[in-house]
Amino acid sequence: MQSVSKSITSLVTGIASDMGSVSLEATVLSILTQYKNASPDPRLPRVTLRHLLEMRSGINCYEYPYPGSPLETLNNSRGDWVRIALEQPFNAEPGALWQYNSGGVIALGAAIAQATSTPFYVLARERLFTPLGISGPYWIVSGYDTTVHTGGGLNMRAIDLARVGYLVLKQGQWNGRQIVSSDWLSRSIAPVTAAASQFGGVSVDYGLLWWMAPIDPTRSTADASNRVIIASGNMNQFLFVVPSRDLVVVNTGSSNDSFGVTVDFVVRELIPAVSL
Numbered sequence: 001m002q003s004v005s006k007s008i009t010s011l012v013t014g015i016a017s018d019m020g021s022v023s024l025e026a027t028v029l030s031i032l033t034q035y036k037n038a039s040p041d042p043r044l045p046r047v048t049l050r051h052l053l054e055m056r057s058g059i060n061c062y063e064y065p066y067p068g069s070p071l072e073t074l075n076n077s078r079g080d081w082v083r084i085a086l087e088q089p090f091n092a093e094p095g096a097l098w099q100y101n102s103g104g105v106i107a108l109g110a111a112i113a114q115a116t117s118t119p120f121y122v123l124a125r126e127r128l129f130t131p132l133g134i135s136g137p138y139w140i141v142s143g144y145d146t147t148v149h150t151g152g153g154l155n156m157r158a159i160d161l162a163r164v165g166y167l168v169l170k171q172g173q174w175n176g177r178q179i180v181s182s183d184w185l186s187r188s189i190a191p192v193t194a195a196a197s198q199f200g201g202v203s204v205d206y207g208l209l210w211w212m213a214p215i216d217p218t219r220s221t222a223d224a225s226n227r228v229i230i231a232s233g234n235m236n237q238f239l240f241v242v243p244s245r246d247l248v249v250v251n252t253g254s255s256n257d258s259f260g261v262t263v264d265f266v267v268r269e270l271i272p273a274v275s276l
Contacts, residue, residue, distance in 0.1 A: 001161065002233025005139075005154035006105050008128070008164065010053065010209035012120065013112055014184035015127045022115045024050040028086070031111040038086040043094055051094045052101075052108040053208040054192050058092040061085050061103035071102050071151075081147050082110045098193040098206060102151030105209065109150030120148040131179050132167060134160040152233065158250045161239050165248035168229060168241045189229045191221050200260025202267050204230065213267050215244070228267055240266050245274050 001008070016022045022031070028047050029036050038044065043058055051057040063071035074084045085103030092099075113120040121139045129137055137160065140153030167174050168189070171182040191205035191212050198204065205212045205221050211230040212221040219226045224243065231239040236253025249270065251262050 001154040001156060002152045002235055002237045003102065004161065004231040004233040004237045004239055005150055005152050006102070006209040007231035007239070008124070008154055009105055009109055009112075009150040010188050011164070011167075011180055012124045012128055013049070013053065013108065013208075014180045014188060016112050016116050016123065017184060018181045019116065022049060022112060024048065024053065026115075028052065028107060028111055031115050032082065032086075032107070035083060035086050038083050039088075039090075041090050043090050044086065047094045049108060049111060050208075052104040052111075053188070054095075055098050055101055055104070055196075055206060055209075056095050056193075057101060057104050058090045058094045058097060059086065059088050059101060059104060060091040060099070061088040061101045063100065063102055074103055074106070077144075078142075079144055081142050081144070081149070082107050098196050100197075105151040106147065106149060109148050113148070119146065120150060128164075128179060129160075131177060132160075132163045132174055134163055136160065158252050161252075162248055162250045165239050165241045165250065169243055169246070169248055189227070190224075194220075199230075199232070199263035202260075202263050204263075213263065215242070215267070215271055228271065230263075236262055238262055238266075242271060242274075245271060247271070247274055 025048055029045050047057045061070045063069045066072050070088050074081050085107045109120045116123055137156035140149040167179060172178055172180040172185050188208035189210050190207050193206040195203045196206035202213050211232055213228040214221050215226050221227045229241040235256060236259055238251040240249040249266055
């Protein structure tokens with residue numbers, strides 16, 4: 001699923017928040033105390049879980065260009081992934097700058113695991129996948145300490161990802177059971193950073209590890225009725241949820257060749273056709 005994994009991580013974080021195990025305002029180091037010496041930068045102790053969810057930690061754990069990037073180092077490492085993510089230099093104050101950061105999401109997953117005293121993959125399985133009837137997903141984990149690659153290491157079938165999309169469509173409910181609170185979903189799929197990126201010809205905003213695109217580009221995604229909720233991953237992995245059209249779309253692939261075309265088709269062709 002590549003970076004679609006991040007949006008699943010957002011849901012699991014929401015479940016942990018609903019359980020009362022974590023606060024988004026908690027600092028990362030207040031949970032992962034073993035990393036207090038990861039960086040001498042005085043900004044690291046001020047990074048919160050919210051900053052990691054918003055991609056606004058200020059840690060320059062860049063991944064483009066990929067060759068030689070901290071993410072390549074992390075992905076090829078048999079060492080401590082969380083330390084690699086947190087030891088990178090800062091280039092902004094926490095909260096000040098949006099910048100894509102998969103390493104930060106791995107640190108977030110480790111913090112959720114520590115705060116709940118439950119391995120992240122177990123929490124995801126017991127609290128999210130099993131209630132949805134999903135039995136086959138698995139995560140890439142570190143051989144160093146079994147940290148889960150929450151930044152991009154989830155493997156699952158397209159039909160099962162559609163179940164996750166339907167959960168989002170139904171505001172966190174599945175067969176009458178509230179799996180993740182509607183309050184969490186409302187917060188996580190609302191725009192925090194406007195025009196964070198561009199998918200094909202579509203400008204997309206960013207929330208808490210979810211993307212949003214406008215159905216009508218002349219109107220804001222702050223209007224929930226104008227919102228396409230998107231989980232996006234490298235090599236054309238996509239989940240689209242369109243609540244106003246009662247629509248869930250999953251696309252999987254093995255190449256980035258038509259990455260922008262996929263989003264353009266769903267937003268500019270498919271949704272208007274469903275609306276007729």
